[in-house]
Amino acid sequence: MSRVYNFSAGPSALPEQVLHQAQAELMEWRDSGMSVMEMSHRGKFFSIIAEELESDLRALLSIPDNYKVLFMQGGATAQFSFIPQNILRGKTKACYINTGAWSEKAIQDAQNYCEVVVSASSETSNFTTIPDPAGWVLDEQAAYLHYTSNETIHGVEFSDIPESHGLPLVSDMSSNILSRKFDVSRYGLIYAGAQKNMGPSGVTVVIVRDDLIGVVDKQVPPVFNYAEQAKNHSMLNTPATYNWYLVGLVLKWLIKQGGVEAIEQRNIAKADLLYQTIDQSSLYRNPVESSCRSRMNVPFILADQNLDKAFLAEAEANGLFELKGHRSVGGMRASIYNAMPEEGVRALCDFMAEFERTH
Structure with missing residues (x-):
């Protein structure tokens, strides 16, 4: 076998060391007598995998104690709808910065749940730049300010954390999480699909500040509710167990690097x-x-x-x-x-x- 260099935007290349370890542990994880794919998500062996997964992510990103870490399904695309359902907290507006295709999709989905204020857009430049923050128009009545930290399609990335002027800052970090140092405490919520920098598709990480969750409409299903997911350690339903395991291996690889x-x-x-x-x-x-x-x-x-x-x-x-x-x-x-x-x-x-x- 001759492996190629895979420049895919996602699902993307995984570290070879991770693939070799997964291969070696495919039939039996540690001394469990079974594959991770066969484990009960409620069992003692998978509990170890889940605890190490969250602990390693918290260590790598220096996540403060007043933030919940969730491992959800549905990709970042599902979060476009989950975010306004969870953190509007009775407000009717949310601010969004439009810097490319994924920002546009987030805006489109959020419009089903609230009035979206497009505070700035680089559409007139064909999304080849980031709008000057000095010209952003933020609504102080909005529930949050959302931006996409790296636009996978257009190749535009924020080099610094933008100023939100008191609004909880929300960021889609699907394509650059764990690639650069940043201060989690500057954010209200961070979300990222795993299939670019963290592992295979099927896992979405949500890092959310405690005070932003728990006020949702009764019509929001529990599986979409951040507070309910947090209470149940992201296991309201059976999670993508093997994918969690692989994300965990990537995090351990990153620590070793x-x-x-x-x-x-x-x-x-x-x-x-x-x-x-x-x-x-x-x-x-x-x-x-x-x-x-x-x-x-x-x-x-x-x-x-x-x-x-x-x-x-x-x-x-x-x-x-x-x-x-x-x-x-x-x-x-x-x-x-x-x-x-x-x-x-x-x-x-x-x-x-x-x-x-x-x-």
Whole structure:
């Protein structure tokens, strides 16, 4: 078997060490006599997995004690609806910053539950920048301010935590959680699908401040209710047990790498290498304003779009997969999450240089 470099935006590459450990433990986890896939989520063995999972995530992100950590299903997409159902707390408005496709989807779903105030938008720039915070219009009567910290499709990332001016700050961190250091206490709620930086699809992490939960409409099903999920340790129904286990392995791998601080330095080096290759080229171009370029998702366009098919075919022949850009924007996209080694990025850059030379 020859593994390729997988630049998929998600589900994305997992650390090889994690895959090897999962393979070794497939038939029996520790001395349990059974696979994790066979365990009762109420049993003593899975309880250990669940406790270590939350403990490791709290340690990696320095999550304060007054925050609940939930492991839910339905992806970040389900959270677009769960968030207003859970934290409006009797208010009728919520503020959203629109910086790309995932922001738009969050706005669209939230409109089913409240009046959405679009406090700022970069739509007129084709989502190639972040609106100047000085021009954001925040409604002080809103329940919260929502933003997407990294737009997977458009390749735009916030480099700093925005000022919410007293509103609880809510962030979709699906594609950059655990890739850089940040202060959890600045947020009211953070959510992230696991399938980019944390593990396989099927698990969504929600980190929410205690005072924001517990006031919901009676029509909200308990399985969607953060307070009820917290009371039941995210096990109101049978969770995706094997996926929890795999997320746990990724967290332990990250701890061994030196934690979030260490992985952030690697991510900076990888992104700098790829952007340098693009910027020094006459064939490739990244459309995003340099101040808000994503470290995780790097879109680029070929000067001659007639070369797109050849680029993708030759890339795969060189073991470089999943480089086609999202269908809504075209071009190419390299997703270089935590699990992507620097060697993979160097291999891509070498290929890009050779492709430009020969074409």
